Amino acid sequence: MLTVVEVQSDWVGIAMDAAGERRGWIRQTWLADEGQWALQSLMGPGPALLAEDFTGVQASAIDLSRPASVQRLVTLPPADPRQIGGPELHLPRESIPLPDRWRLMQALGFKFPWYDPYHQNVYKGDIPWPNAPIDDLFVNIGVVSDNLFEHRSVPTPVAGGISLRPGALDIFGGRKQSVQVNTLLLSVSITKGNTTFKPPDWEFRISQALQYNRVSVQEAGALNIDPSTGSKRTDHFVGTQELYADYHLRNVSSRFDFDSLRVGVQPFISDFRGFIFNDLPAGIRLFGNRDNNQYQYNLGVFKRVQKDTNSGLNDLSRQLRNDDVWVANLYRQDFPIPGFTSQWTAIHNRNGENSPHYDNNGFLVRPAVLGDLRGHDYNVTYLGYSGDGHLGWLSDRWRLNLSTSTYWAVGRDSRSPLAQKPQTINAWFHATEVSRDFSWARARVHWMLTSGDKDPYDSRATGFDAIQENPQFAGADSSYFMRQGLPLIGGGGVTLSGRNGLIPSLRSSKDEGQSNFQNPGLSLLGTGLDIDVMPELRLLANVSHLRFNQTSVLSALRNEHIKSRDIGMDYSVGFQYRPYYNQQVILTGSLAVLKFGAGLFQLYGATQDRLHSLAFNALLAY
Incomplete structure (x- = not known):
């Protein structure tokens, strides 16, 4: 069991000792398929550690991932969320490159006939012309x-x-x-x-x-x-x-x-x-x-x-x-x-x-x-x-x-x-x-x-x-x-x-x-x-x-x-x-x-x- 001391946005402060004098911060995500909150850390460079509050002293990380999932841990900078917002990660995004923002729906599998004027149509100016010599x-x-x-x-x-x-x-x-x-x-x-x-x-x-x-x-x-x-x-x-x-x-x-x-x-x-x-x-x-x-x-x-x-x-x-x-x-x-x-x-x-x-x-x-x-x-x-x-x-x-x-x-x-x-x-x-x-x-x-x-x-x-x-x-x-x-x-x-x-x-x-x-x-x-x-x-x-x-x-x-x-x-x-x-x-x-x-x-x-x-x-x- 974890003792939650404080919540800042989607970052949760937890007690790292019985008295609650030492804290660590981890990120929470909502699991829609299970209808409950789960605490989860994210992958990052360096050893899998949790940053302690104020001291800069690092303690061993607590594994909060579900057994069926891949462990994702991160090293967080020492920061006081009571003074600033929760720490933001500057990590490479896991994303699929898209040609432009007009084709977001197509990337999700939505395809419309070329003759359909009621949905996205390249002939009606909804989408940039494909393979055009210039952008947009x-x-x-x-x-x-x-x-x-x-x-x-x-x-x-x-x-x-x-x-x-x-x-x-x-x-x-x-x-x-x-x-x-x-x-x-x-x-x-x-x-x-x-x-x-x-x-x-x-x-x-x-x-x-x-x-x-x-x-x-x-x-x-x-x-x-x-x-x-x-x-x-x-x-x-x-x-x-x-x-x-x-x-x-x-x-x-x-x-x-x-x-x-x-x-x-x-x-x-x-x-x-x-x-x-x-x-x-x-x-x-x-x-x-x-x-x-x-x-x-x-x-x-x-x-x-x-x-x-x-x-x-x-x-x-x-x-x-x-x-x-x-x-x-x-x-x-x-x-x-x-x-x-x-x-x-x-x-x-x-x-x-x-x-x-x-x-x-x-x-x-x-x-x-x-x-x-x-x-x-x-x-x-x-x-x-x-x-x-x-x-x-x-x-x-x-x-x-x-x-x-x-x-x-x-x-x-x-x-x-x-x-x-x-x-x-x-x-x-x-x-x-x-x-x-x-x-x-x-x-x-x-x-x-x-x-x-x-x-x-x-x-x-x-x-x-x-x-x-x-x-x-x-x-x-x-x-x-x-x-x-x-x-x-x-x-x-x-x-x-x-x-x-x-x-x-x-x-x-x-x-x-x-x-x-x-x-x-x-x-x-x-x-x-x-x-x-x-x-x-x-x-x-x-x-x-x-x-x-x-x-x-x-x-x-x-x-x-x-x-x-x-x-x-x-x-x-x-x-x-x-x-x-x-x-x-x-x-x-x-x-x-x-x-x-x-x-x-x-x-x-x-x-x-x-x-x-x-x-x-x-x-x-x-």
């Missing part, structure tokens, strides 16, 4: 199949007195349209560095999109400037969505605050919701963070890329657009209150596209078909503040979420197509969404205001327009007004708002046209509800009321007085289903109805009192 080289291969099927009703003009339907020689033709879009996105990312604890040293990424699309309408001339092409169109295109190199310049703190440089075709969103600039431009971007990620910043210079007309994909086979964007923004977390992130943004857009440009279907898109059709260029600067986060300081019970953006646009247009003279640009924008979570549901209230142009013939352009908007707001693409582009029939070759856009900017094309600061502006007020019925199923509903802020530009283009500003009510419902609780398979669907207000009745006639959109999307990702 990761390869991430992504495959996404995005499939859209849509049936919709959109006001469609009859082309020059030609109609495919007998007796339909009117201004407004058949409204029914159907769309099928299948996109396959292939991406490869090669990364050097530790992908877990610090930013990677460098990254190279390329993404190619292959798209097939088919559109069917009821009127000739709606899909191509040549009516003889009929009412159906099938097209395909291959676009380069990403092609960039990212280099880690430096770490600026022990917490891996960093500066990085990214060059090439890259995604960029200027704010939380994508109100001003949401695109895949070519450019140079310097970004990083400070103060343990409390501050983040972006400095970028971009040139916009030409788009394929029917797919909207980047077309690098053509020269880059003469449309430059300079961006500087700063993010501050937990400001002005904890849980809320603030962003300050300055964006300058210089557009010098004053020569005619036709899209792939033969329609003139620059300049827009309105006014005197003379080319122009413009310079505009956006100054804005955005915020996103929680307002828990109001009350623990009423913990609200807030997302808000406010912008002021100021600049100069070289020549207005309506006023036929230079104009100064002075416009504003505001959007806010307030929401509250109720366990499995989120209730939302949202509003949006953009300034409109009161007088299209003066020297001031006061209608707000973005560079390339794609906002996640007010129901996003489940909303009819945002999802569909309504053509301003009889008012030029422009649309009220572009596809996946809210601002009624009267552009010829959101992807290929120029910004237009002579527009009616918008007032939007609505509410929405998101319900998580099950972990894999979410239901969505949104209702919004829309109004023009001004109608003088519409009156000038239509050559008639548009009395009412009421656009109408936008109703939409939708669902999102993830059968495997992840992002590998996502099924979404939506039904939206736009019920006309008095303003749209004047624009499109009393025969069209409502429009609808029914869409289904299947996204499969590897």
